[in-house]
Amino acid sequence: MSQNEISNHYFQRFINPLLSGACAGLAVDVTLFPIDTIKTRLQSANGFWKSGGFSKIYSGIGSTVSGSAPGAALFFITYESGKYLLGPECLHLNSRYNSLSYMVSASMGEIVACLVRVPVEVVKQRAQAFHMNSVQVLRQTLRQSGWRGLYRGYSSTIMREIPFSMIQFSLWEQTKQSWARYQQITTVHPYQAMICGSFSGAIAAFLTTPLDVAKTQIMLQDFVDGHQISNSNKSVIPIRYFNTIRSIFDRKGLNGLWAGAVPRVIWISIGGAIFLGGYEWMHTSLEKCFIQ
Incomplete structure (x- = not known):
């Protein structure tokens, strides 16, 4: 490859997704933070009003601002690299396997991004x-539990994020491709990617709400009313992920498993539009500016 081709390849696989992902992640998390706060309080074992209701809806935004950009950047670097390595350019697979490559790439992206995202999420949701x-x-978390306390719920977050991203990104990529074929163009415009992102985010958000409820309650354990709870009280919300889901269902039924579904769907539908549409716009703009 020529020097230009090497530079373009490096830009496409690393620099562009890093910058585009960081900007998109920061934009969506800051814009929709109040809706996320309401969703978290609806899912809290303490209940909505005891958790603060509509007051102080920007509590925890500091951790979000510091963590959303690097988390999103890591995700998209991994996702775009995975798409390339698992795509037709490298593996020469039939196009019908594209959805599988999107799912695997999104899963890899979530595992890497959650190394940053989980500590941010723990601090944010407790705040x-x-x-x-x-x-x-x-x-308080470091004093009570050390660094391990910041990764409370890492496994449950992965178990929520992987199914969510597999649904969202395979739907997003496929709807973009279908729309492009319908219009007989190569790629959709950023505003069309935004609509596809909103649709795919809403579907994925609703289907994975029970996983999100369980993840939220696990992250809030050991921190009831801002204080560490004693060992005798920890059994109220079992730490094991599927036991937590079963416990919520036993106590509150299906309504408990889908607590906060409406704000979650609204939040992620709007967020999907901003996040994925913003990523597509930024990615396309940078490509036009820097690809030689």
Whole structure:
């Protein structure tokens, strides 16, 4: 490959997804933070009003601002690299396997991104549910549980994010391709990618709400009312993921498993439009500017 081809390849696989993902992640998380706070409080074991209701809906935004850009950047670097390595350019597979490559790439992206996202999510959700700022939550979590406390719910987050991203990104890519074929163009415009992102996000959000409820309650364990709970009380919400889902169903039925579904679907539908549409717009714009 020529020097230009090497530079373009490096830009496409790393620099472009890093910059585009960081900007898109920061934009969506800051814009929709109040809806996320309401969703977290609806899913809290303490209930919506005891967790703060509509007050202090920006509690925890500090951790979000510091973590959303690197988390999204890591995701898209991994996702775009996975798509390339598992795509027809490298493996020469039939196009009917494209959905599988999107699912695997999105799963890989989530596993990597959650190394940053989970500590941010733990601090953010505890701040949202217990009327504390991000610094207070971080100090108390480190004092009580050390660094491991910041990864409370890592497995449950992965178990939520992988199914969610497999659904969202395979739907997003396929709807974009279908729309492009219908219009007889190579790629859709960014505003069309935004509509596809909203649709795919809404479907994925609704289907994975029970996983999100369980993840939220696991992350809030050991921190009821901002204080560490004793070992005797920890059995109220079992730590094991599927036991948590069963416990929620036993206590509250299907309504408990789909608690916060409406704000979650609204939040992720709008968020999918901003996140994926913004990513597509930024990605296309940078490509036009820098690809030689």
